[in-house]
Amino acid sequence: MNHQNDKQRLAEELHRLLRRNDPAALAELLDEHHPADLAQGFVELPPDEQEQLLTLWPTAQVAELLSELAEHFTEGYFESVHPSVAARALGEVPADEAADLLFDLEEDEQEVILNHLPSAEAIAVRKLLRHDEDTAGGRMGLDFVSVPPTVSVEQAQQLITESIGEERHVHCYLVDDSARFAGVVFIDRLAAADHELPIGKLREDDYPTVLPELDQEDLAALFQRYDLLAIPVVDETGVLLGEVTVDDILEVIREEASEDIFKMVGSSDEELEVRGAFSVVRLRLPWLLICLAGALLSGAIIHLFSYALEKVVTLAAFIPVITAMGGNAGLQSSTVVVRNLALGKVEPVGILRTVLRELRVGLLLGFFSGIIAGGVAWIMQGNPMLGLVVGMAMVGAIIVATLMGAVMPLVFKKIGADPAVASGPFITTANDMIGLTIYLGLGMLLLKHLS
Amino acid sequence: MNHQNDKQRLAEELHRLLRRNDPAALAELLDEHHPADLAQGFVELPPDEQEQLLTLWPTAQVAELLSELAEHFTEGYFESVHPSVAARALGEVPADEAADLLFDLEEDEQEVILNHLPSAEAIAVRKLLRHDEDTAGGRMGLDFVSVPPTVSVEQAQQLITESIGEERHVHCYLVDDSARFAGVVFIDRLAAADHELPIGKLREDDYPTVLPELDQEDLAALFQRYDLLAIPVVDETGVLLGEVTVDDILEVIREEASEDIFKMVGSSDEELEVRGAFSVVRLRLPWLLICLAGALLSGAIIHLFSYALEKVVTLAAFIPVITAMGGNAGLQSSTVVVRNLALGKVEPVGILRTVLRELRVGLLLGFFSGIIAGGVAWIMQGNPMLGLVVGMAMVGAIIVATLMGAVMPLVFKKIGADPAVASGPFITTANDMIGLTIYLGLGMLLLKHLS
Numbered sequence: 001m002n003h004q005n006d007k008q009r010l011a012e013e014l015h016r017l018l019r020r021n022d023p024a025a026l027a028e029l030l031d032e033h034h035p036a037d038l039a040q041g042f043v044e045l046p047p048d049e050q051e052q053l054l055t056l057w058p059t060a061q062v063a064e065l066l067s068e069l070a071e072h073f074t075e076g077y078f079e080s081v082h083p084s085v086a087a088r089a090l091g092e093v094p095a096d097e098a099a100d101l102l103f104d105l106e107e108d109e110q111e112v113i114l115n116h117l118p119s120a121e122a123i124a125v126r127k128l129l130r131h132d133e134d135t136a137g138g139r140m141g142l143d144f145v146s147v148p149p150t151v152s153v154e155q156a157q158q159l160i161t162e163s164i165g166e167e168r169h170v171h172c173y174l175v176d177d178s179a180r181f182a183g184v185v186f187i188d189r190l191a192a193a194d195h196e197l198p199i200g201k202l203r204e205d206d207y208p209t210v211l212p213e214l215d216q217e218d219l220a221a222l223f224q225r226y227d228l229l230a231i232p233v234v235d236e237t238g239v240l241l242g243e244v245t246v247d248d249i250l251e252v253i254r255e256e257a258s259e260d261i262f263k264m265v266g267s268s269d270e271e272l273e274v275r276g277a278f279s280v281v282r283l284r285l286p287w288l289l290i291c292l293a294g295a296l297l298s299g300a301i302i303h304l305f306s307y308a309l310e311k312v313v314t315l316a317a318f319i320p321v322i323t324a325m326g327g328n329a330g331l332q333s334s335t336v337v338v339r340n341l342a343l344g345k346v347e348p349v350g351i352l353r354t355v356l357r358e359l360r361v362g363l364l365l366g367f368f369s370g371i372i373a374g375g376v377a378w379i380m381q382g383n384p385m386l387g388l389v390v391g392m393a394m395v396g397a398i399i400v401a402t403l404m405g406a407v408m409p410l411v412f413k414k415i416g417a418d419p420a421v422a423s424g425p426f427i428t429t430a431n432d433m434i435g436l437t438i439y440l441g442l443g444m445l446l447l448k449h450l451s
Numbered sequence: 452m453n454h455q456n457d458k459q460r461l462a463e464e465l466h467r468l469l470r471r472n473d474p475a476a477l478a479e480l481l482d483e484h485h486p487a488d489l490a491q492g493f494v495e496l497p498p499d500e501q502e503q504l505l506t507l508w509p510t511a512q513v514a515e516l517l518s519e520l521a522e523h524f525t526e527g528y529f530e531s532v533h534p535s536v537a538a539r540a541l542g543e544v545p546a547d548e549a550a551d552l553l554f555d556l557e558e559d560e561q562e563v564i565l566n567h568l569p570s571a572e573a574i575a576v577r578k579l580l581r582h583d584e585d586t587a588g589g590r591m592g593l594d595f596v597s598v599p600p601t602v603s604v605e606q607a608q609q610l611i612t613e614s615i616g617e618e619r620h621v622h623c624y625l626v627d628d629s630a631r632f633a634g635v636v637f638i639d640r641l642a643a644a645d646h647e648l649p650i651g652k653l654r655e656d657d658y659p660t661v662l663p664e665l666d667q668e669d670l671a672a673l674f675q676r677y678d679l680l681a682i683p684v685v686d687e688t689g690v691l692l693g694e695v696t697v698d699d700i701l702e703v704i705r706e707e708a709s710e711d712i713f714k715m716v717g718s719s720d721e722e723l724e725v726r727g728a729f730s731v732v733r734l735r736l737p738w739l740l741i742c743l744a745g746a747l748l749s750g751a752i753i754h755l756f757s758y759a760l761e762k763v764v765t766l767a768a769f770i771p772v773i774t775a776m777g778g779n780a781g782l783q784s785s786t787v788v789v790r791n792l793a794l795g796k797v798e799p800v801g802i803l804r805t806v807l808r809e810l811r812v813g814l815l816l817g818f819f820s821g822i823i824a825g826g827v828a829w830i831m832q833g834n835p836m837l838g839l840v841v842g843m844a845m846v847g848a849i850i851v852a853t854l855m856g857a858v859m860p861l862v863f864k865k866i867g868a869d870p871a872v873a874s875g876p877f878i879t880t881a882n883d884m885i886g887l888t889i890y891l892g893l894g895m896l897l898l899k900h901l902s
Contacts, residue, residue, distance in 0.1 A: 034676075034677060036676040036677055037676070157642050157643055158643075160639060160642055160643040161643035161644075164639065164640065164643055168621075168637055168639055168680065169639040170619075170621060170638075170639070170680070186619055187621075187638050187639045187642055188611060188615065188619055188620040188621070188638045188642075189615065190642050191608050191611055191638055191639075191641050191642035192608055192609075192611040192612035192615055193612075220701075223701060224701050224702070224705065225485075225487040225488070225491075226485060226487055227698035227701075228698075229619065229621070229680065229697065229698075246680065246697050246698075246701070247678040247679075247680075247697075249701065250671075250674060250675050250678075250697070250700065250701070250704065251675070253701065253704050253705055253708070254675065254704055254708070257704070257705070257708030257709075257712075258708075258790055260712070261708075261711070261712055261715075261786055261790055262786060262787075262790070264712075264786075266779065266783060267783045267786065267787070269790075271787045277808055277811035277812045277815060278815070280808070280812045281812055281815045281816055281819075284780075284783050284812070284816060285815075285816060285819060287779070287783075288776065288779060288780060288783075288816055288820055289819070289820070289823070291775060291776060291779045292772070292776060292820055292823060292824060294775070295771055295772040295775040295776060296772060296824070296827055298771040298772070298775070299768040299769050299770075299771060299772050300768070302767055302768040302770070302771065303765065303768040303831075306764050306765065306767070306768070309760075309764050309767050310764050313757050313760050313761050313764070314754065314757065316753055316757070316760055316767045316770065317750040317751070317753040317754040317757070318750050319750075319753070319767065319770050319771065320746055320749040320750060320753065320770060320771075320774050320883055320887065321743070321746040321747060321749070321750050323771050323774060323775070324742060324745070324746040324749070324774070324778075324879065324880065324883060325739065325742060325743060325746060327775075327778065327879070328717065328738070328739060328742045328879070329735075329739060332717060332718045332735050332738075332739075335712055335713060335715075335718065336713075336718070336722045336731075339709055339712055339713070339720075357728055357731070360728035361728045361731045361732055361735070364728060364729070364732045364736075365732055365735060365736060365739055368732075368736060368740070369739055369740070369743055372740070372743060373743060373747070376747055380754075428775065428778070428779070429775065432771050432775060436771065
């Protein structure tokens, strides 16, 4: 299977059929392709052709297609069609997908559309919209099967038959008379069981449940730790509210990883969705300007030491050596900490241990790099004192950078800010300033009698 | 559920029971806790206590524990116990987990252990070991259920009953007389179907299959695109070889994301597993030294222009401004491209488009940053020409950095190298050199009559 080519071919076919104005052939494409593939072809088209397709295709398929597309397509669609058309599209997908599609609209826009939905569906979607998008409640679906533990396997199988739609079931949930969660039965156990058995006998021991407020990153960690296919979401009184399935978690994991990577360089994972140069600039420029402010401060530090630089102009040659090494060493250590935090690996007890380890690491990295850089400075410039200054400054700059890289994400986490942000331009800039002060300060102290 | 605390508490309990020398209580802990949780507590212990536990606990549980642990634990275990003990442990887990545990040993070490396994199991494990670890073949399991399409639903349910062990089934596979793949039946459909029906009637249309050579990143993309729970692996003749399940994919996605993040900063995702400062230094130092070599070249460039610097020492103050901005802008654009490649989003056709977009982005980012930096230089130093030099150099440095950041990962990919490596110290260093040359070159040209 070569999806890269398929995608391109599909986009070309859509384009051709649109130009030939052939709605019948376009409708046929819908049957032939998985919505996920259609979405891949769809995004390759120019915006006006995308709009044409969304009006041409039946609402049911449009809803499925929207579920596969990035947020800005959805918003654009809901803003351009009549609320009743939007409601018809939403009526065709499960309530959790409908809620996902509506999440980014303003509350009054949501209500206008929801008022066009049959009331049972509108209530279900409203319930889901109450939860934060990035929590178990925001991720859960409502298409689960639940039965009392006393029904027979055969009766349960009957119930599942009636509920089978687009969604796949991996669990049958047990609930008591008050709809409170009472256990999980795996579907394959159910398929393989004696028909007369009360289904309660097939209950799994100690199956985990989560509250709707649980953050999606912690939720993903649970799925990974216990190899789950789905997890029940219950409220504080134990009432079964919904089910998060592993396909949602695949999305969560990828999203969270992208988010961290982009934050680390001072951009946003929105970049994966936007296309125009201006939108990209809007995402990247703020951080670059913060970085510029920091860099100008570094410049001011150099300016403060311009007396030393005038005396020993070769000091300038090692400025980028100090800043580049500090920047890279800091980025390395912050990455480990940010990644560990994302994977749930560093606990509060671990901070001191992390700091001590990074102190040793920084010392070692600084020692090796300092000897080389100092040696080069000595040999190239024939000035042993310059070598000493470069070497010592390198050790200092790398230790500080490594420590800052390890500690700042933990501090950020502690004060409730995002640790990934700490490891981007922020740390790099701070390291530049500290490294330069150490370097030029040492230079001024030790080289003042030379010139 | 608070897993951070649980983990710490479990580690303390293990430690306490070991010191009290209470094997009965230790064995009880095994029953009470999920292997994934035990593993979390286990890694917190000092190495000698870890070793004690591995000898104390029954081989069956040790094997399950090893499956949850990082590679170096496994290697250590297999090197320290007699091959017959290792084989007994492997005999307790499914063939694919056994193969995973053996993957990192030398072939002769594998054989010594496999020779102690019952021959049917040894053959199954050897088959799996033939595949590369990071492919569909390396990730697949052998515990799937397959039946001819002609058997009744009831017969199939009977077969599943017999095969149910630790693993959960989400599919029942259909195979012809020559064991060739003939379709997929979802387990929930099977649970809900009329017992007399031939199972072939429940076949899903167009279910995807993969070859064992498929790379795990492409495999993960398939799971995400089509919301799969499992996928059959077939050879070129169509024979069903195994099944990759979604729990393996959760691991793949997280691994690949970690891998990319660490490569981008010149380290390795092994850092998530090692603890000692020396092991960390071994992973980070090589890249730092490459970066040092590059930084020294940047220093040499500054040295080349020392004549200009002697004349206008304030030029030095803007050196970190140019390098920091180039470095950050380059990192931003390379991150987008690396991430897009990881998510399978940039196809060959897209290179030119990517370059053109980043050219516009670089121009805009450079323009805004250049105006500010140039303005500051002018006002602070009262030298409009210096402002012009800083501003123009900023535009040039950012355009080059943005372009390099976008293009280098694509070039790396083209020549078969890892795109993530391109975006780390490598690009930053190259950008430093180019940026400095532009800056100091311009400074020499435009400022030579000043002093």
